Structure formats: C-alpha cells, structure tokens
Amino acid sequence: MSDLIEGYLGKTVEGKKSRVPAKLDYLQSATGLFLGLFMWGHMFLVSSILISKDFMYAVTKFFEASFIFDGGEPIIVSGVVLFVFIVFITHAAMGMRKLPSNFKQYQVIKAHAKSMGHEDTKLWFIQAYTGFAMFFLGSVHLYIMMTNADAIGPYASAERVWSAWMWPLYILLLLAVELHGSIGLYRLAVKWGWFDGKDPKATRKRLKVWKKALTWFFLILGFATLAAYIKIGYENQQAGKIGERYVPTAQIMEYKINNGRVA
Numbered sequence: 193m194s195d196l197i198e199g200y201l202g203k204t205v206e207g208k209k210s211r212v213p214a215k216l217d218y219l220q221s222a223t224g225l226f227l228g229l230f231m232w233g234h235m236f237l238v239s240s241i242l243i244s245k246d247f248m249y250a251v252t253k254f255f256e257a258s259f260i261f262d263g264g265e266p267i268i269v270s271g272v273v274l275f276v277f278i279v280f281i282t283h284a285a286m287g288m289r290k291l292p293s294n295f296k297q298y299q300v301i302k303a304h305a306k307s308m309g310h311e312d313t314k315l316w317f318i319q320a321y322t323g324f325a326m327f328f329l330g331s332v333h334l335y336i337m338m339t340n341a342d343a344i345g346p347y348a349s350a351e352r353v354w355s356a357w358m359w360p361l362y363i364l365l366l367l368a369v370e371l372h373g374s375i376g377l378y379r380l381a382v383k384w385g386w387f388d389g390k391d392p393k394a395t396r397k398r399l400k401v402w403k404k405a406l407t408w409f410f411l412i413l414g415f416a417t418l419a420a421y422i423k424i425g426y427e428n429q430q431a432g433k434i435g436e437r438y439v440p441t442a443q444i445m446e447y448k449i450n451n452g453r454v455a
C-alpha cells in the first residue's frame with residue numbers, strides 16, 4: 193500500500209522517500225568498480241600475444257584450468273564470461289537511469305553543463321556516450337566469447353579479429369571502454385573520497401593526471417595488441433591457414449623428439 197501511495201505522491205504517508213535509488217547508485221558503483229578493475233586485468237591478459245604466441249597459448253590454457261583437466265576445459269571460460277556478462281548487464285541497467293530519455297531532458301542537461309563550464313561535467317557526457325555505445329559493442333563481444341570459448345588462442349583469436357571482421361568493432365569498443373572505464377574510476381575515487389587526504393582539491397588534480405596516464409597507457413597497449421592479432425590473422429589468411437589451431441613450440445619439440453627427428 194505504501195508503495196502505491198509513494199507511486200502517486202512521490203512520498204510515503206509518513207513523508208519519507210524510498211531508499212531504493214541510493215541502493216541502485218551503490219550497485220552501479222560496485223558493478224562499475226568490478227568492471228573497471230576487471231578490464232585492467234583483461235587488457236594485460238589479452239596483450240600476452242605481444243610477448244609471444246606460446247605465452248598467449250599458455251595464458252589461454254591456464255584459464256581453461258589445463259592444470260586440472262588434460263588439454264583444458266573451455267566451458268570454464270564460458271562460465272566466467274557469463275558472470276561478467278551478468279555484471280555488465282546489471283551495470284548497464286543502472287546506467288540507463290542516468291541517460292536522458294528524450295530531447296527535452298537532453299537539452300536541459302546540455303544547457304546546465306554549458307552554464308557550469310566544469311570539466312567533470314563534460315566527462316559525464318563522454319561516459320554517457322561511451323556507455324550507450326557499449327550496449328551494442330560490448331554485448332557482441334561478450335556473447336561471442338561466451339559461445340566460442342573454445343576458439344580463443346593465438347591463431348583462433350587472430351582469425352576472429354582479422355578474417356571474421358571483429359577488428360572494426362574492437363577499435364570502437366577499445367576507445368569506448370578505455371575512456372569510460374578511466375573516467376568511471378576517477379569519478380568513483382572523487383565521489384567516495386578514497387584518496388582525499390588533507391587537501392581534496394590537490395588530490396583531484398593528481399587523480400586527473402592518473403586518469404589521463406591510465407587512459408593513454410591502456411589505449412596504447414590495446415592498439416598494439418590489436419595490431420599484433422591483425423598481423424597474425426592477415427599472415428595466416430595469406431598462407432591459407434584458416435581454421436588452423438596453434439600448436440605450441442614445446443608440443444612440436446616433444447613430437448620431434450618422440451619421432452627421433454631431434455637427437
């Protein structure tokens with residue numbers, strides 16, 4: 193009954209307002225924090241290809257728990273992606289509450305931002321645009337990872353990036369997620385006063401420097417990684433090696449030794 197009255201009047205009979213919006217904000221921050229930190233790990237893991245194909249192969253097999261199951265179990269990766277996907281959808285649902293839903297609202301926010309002339313308000317716009325873009329870009333990537341977890345590896349990933357045309361999507365997703373994630377983490381630190389210390393103004397300045405540095409670092413790492421997959425994908429396509437899976441050097445050596453080809 194009290195829900196019904198608040199629904200009509202915006203307040204309960206006791207004159208109180210629901211605490212649900214505050215809880216939803218908290219959920220948004222928690223899911224944002226999880227995703228932001230997850231992405232740091234993700235970018236390092238995916239960039240293992242920059243060290244070598246063998247190293248990327250080893251990382252892939254590690255996440256398939258090959259130390260327990262012989263040859264690895266990709267279903268474990270599918271399960272992890274499903275979990276991340278659920279967090280992603282929850283965060284996006286919470287984010288939707290902040291996006292303007294018609295032109296009038298957009299106009300009001302825009303005019304407000306202009307009159308404030310504050311840089312952090314401009315950052316919010318970037319978060320809204322990049323968040324919107326990720327509804328589509330992020331969902332495509334996560335769904336493919338979840339259903340094709342057995343096709344992650346030095347050759348299979350490169351083939352998807354180049355021959356299966358994922359590279360244009362990855363360029364856009366990389367830009368969106370790096371801008372959105374760094375701004376988001378910066379906003380979280382400011383909102384919850386994590387590193388405030390004695391002089392919050394000086395801290396905010398320092399946090400901004402960190403935000404900028406992290407954005408550039410992960411963008412450069414991401415583009416270098418993407419270039420490495422594109423190169424392998426292109427070379428394999430030219431060599432007619434579509435569908436071929438990478439065989440690690442150690443396995444080739446073992447085969448050669450067992451067949452007496454190496455003394």
Ligand code: HEM
Pocket residue numbers: 217220221222223224225227228229231280283284285287288290291316319320322323324325326327328330369372373374375376377379380383
């Ligand atoms: C469909 C995808 C997404 C949408 C629609 C979305 C939307 C939003 C919006 C609108 C905000 C601003 C909230 C506010 O002003 O209070 C936000 C905050 C945030 N987002 Fe996202 N986001 C998405 C995906 C992601 C991803 C993949 C990451 C990981 C890097 C991420 C990390 C963050 C962080 C750390 C915050 C700050 C949380 C806060 O201020 O409470 N988001 N998101």
Ligand code: HEM
Pocket residue numbers: 234235238239269272273276280326330333334337343344345348349350352353358362365366369413414415417418421
């Ligand atoms: C558990 C979840 C995830 C897994 C297992 C995963 C796995 C991968 C893999 C294996 C690649 C290499 C290319 C390929 O094989 O197609 C990749 C690339 C990429 N992923 Fe994810 N991913 C996950 C979640 C996410 C999320 C949530 C985002 C952002 C919203 C994201 C953004 C990207 C981007 C931008 C690339 C391009 C590579 C680069 O620029 O460095 N991924 N991911």
